[in-house]
Amino acid sequence: MNFLSFRFLVITLFVCACATGHAAEKTKNKKRAKPSVVALENYSKNPVAMRAADDIAERMGVRPQWVRHMIGQAHKLPGVIQAMTPSAPTSVKDWGQYRDRVIVPNRIESGMRFWSRNADTLARAEQETGVSASTIIGILGVETQYGQNMGRYRTMDALTTLAFDFPPSHPKARTRAAYFLQELEAFLVFAKASGRDPLSVRGSYAGAMGMAQFMPSSWLKYAVDFDGDGHIDLFQSSADAIGSVANYLRAFQWKPGMPTHYSVAFDAQRLDLSGLLANDIVPSMKPEAMASMGAVLPESAVRHAGLLALIELPNGRYAPTQYVIGTDNFYAITRYNWSSFYAMSVIELGQAVQKNLPQY
Numbered sequence: 001m002n003f004l005s006f007r008f009l010v011i012t013l014f015v016c017a018c019a020t021g022h023a024a025e026k027t028k029n030k031k032r033a034k035p036s037v038v039a040l041e042n043y044s045k046n047p048v049a050m051r052a053a054d055d056i057a058e059r060m061g062v063r064p065q066w067v068r069h070m071i072g073q074a075h076k077l078p079g080v081i082q083a084m085t086p087s088a089p090t091s092v093k094d095w096g097q098y099r100d101r102v103i104v105p106n107r108i109e110s111g112m113r114f115w116s117r118n119a120d121t122l123a124r125a126e127q128e129t130g131v132s133a134s135t136i137i138g139i140l141g142v143e144t145q146y147g148q149n150m151g152r153y154r155t156m157d158a159l160t161t162l163a164f165d166f167p168p169s170h171p172k173a174r175t176r177a178a179y180f181l182q183e184l185e186a187f188l189v190f191a192k193a194s195g196r197d198p199l200s201v202r203g204s205y206a207g208a209m210g211m212a213q214f215m216p217s218s219w220l221k222y223a224v225d226f227d228g229d230g231h232i233d234l235f236q237s238s239a240d241a242i243g244s245v246a247n248y249l250r251a252f253q254w255k256p257g258m259p260t261h262y263s264v265a266f267d268a269q270r271l272d273l274s275g276l277l278a279n280d281i282v283p284s285m286k287p288e289a290m291a292s293m294g295a296v297l298p299e300s301a302v303r304h305a306g307l308l309a310l311i312e313l314p315n316g317r318y319a320p321t322q323y324v325i326g327t328d329n330f331y332a333i334t335r336y337n338w339s340s341f342y343a344m345s346v347i348e349l350g351q352a353v354q355k356n357l358p359q360y
C-alpha cells in the first residue's frame with residue numbers, strides 16, 4: 001500500500017500541514033505550508049480527465065455528470081507532483097538513520113496507550129488471523145502514529161493529480177499514472193458505497209486513507225468491520241483499523257506462529273553474498289542452501305520449515321551493513337510497503353511497545 005518510503009515533501013501552494021502517507025506512502029514535511037491566495041487549477045476543463053470520468057461512470061453504472069463533477073472539482077496539486085518527481089540520489093541508504101526517525105519515545109508511548117486501550121481487540125485479531133498484535137501495533141504506529149497523522153490532502157485532489165499529471169520524468173510514469181487512475185476509480189466506488197462525499201475525504205499525498213493508510217483498492221478488498229457496527233471506518237474505529245491490518249497481512253500469506261526474521265552471521269571462507277542476495281527480499285532459499293553459501297544460522301532458523309531470504313540493511317557510509325534472515329512473515333509486511341527498512345521498523349516498533357507494556 002505504501003509504495004514509497006519516507007520522502008520529504010515541501011508544500012508550496014495550499015493550506016495543509018500533512019504528515020503522513022500510505023499503506024502505503026509516507027511523507028515528512030520539512031516546512032509547514034502557509035495559507036496561499038493562489039487559485040489552484042482544477043480538472044473541469046481537462047479533456048483527458050473528463051473522458052476518463054465518462055469511462056469511470058460507465059463502469060460504475062452512475063451518472064457521468066456525477067463523476068465529471070467530482071473530478072472536475074479536484075485541484076491540481078503542484079506539491080504532490082513535486083513529491084513524485086525523481087530527484088538526484090543524494091542520500092545513502094541508512095537503516096540506522098531511518099530507524100532513529102521512526103522508533104522514537106513519543107511513538108512508543110502512543111503505541112503503549114493504543115495497545116492498552118485496544119488490548120481485547122488486538123487479542124481477538126491475533127486469535128482470528130494469527131497475525132501478532134505487536135506487528136499490527138508496529139504498522140499502525142509507523143503509518144499514522146495510531147491515527148494522529150492520517151494526512152490532510154483531499155484524496156480527490158491527490159489521486160486526480162497523480163492520475164493526470166504524474167511527472168513525465170519518472171521512469172515509470174505511464175504505469176504509475178495508470179495505477180493512480182485505477183485508485184481514483186476505486187476511491188469513487190468506495191465513496192459511493194460508503195455514502196461519503198468524495199471531496200470531504202482526506203489522506204496522504206498518494207491517496208492512502210485512515211489509521212491504516214489503505215489505498216482505495218485495498219480498502220475495497222481488505223478492510224473489515226471489526227467492531228461490528230455495520231460500517232467499515234478506518235478513520236474513527238481503532239477496531240476496524242486493527243482488524244483490517246490483520247486481514248491484509250493474512251491475505252498476503254502471513255503464517256501464524258512463524259517468526260518474522262532470524263539473526264545471521266557469516267563464514268568468511270564460504271561466503272557468497274551476491275548469491276545470498278540474488279532474490280532480494282523474496283523468501284526463496286532453504287536453510288541448508290543458505291548455509292552452503294556461507295550463512296551461519298541459529299538453530300531455530302536451521303529448523304525453519306519454509307523458505308528464507310537474506311535481508312540487507314545498509315547503515316550509510318561509515319557503519320557496517322546489518323543483515324537478518326527474513327521469513328514469509330517479513331515478506332508479508334513488505335506487501336504493505338515494499339521496503340525492508342519499513343518492515344524492520346514495523347517489527348522493532350512493535351517489539352519496543354510490547355516490551356514496555358506493564359503485563360509483559
Ligand SMILES: [Ca+2]
Nearest residue numbers: 225227229231
Ligand atoms: Ca466498524
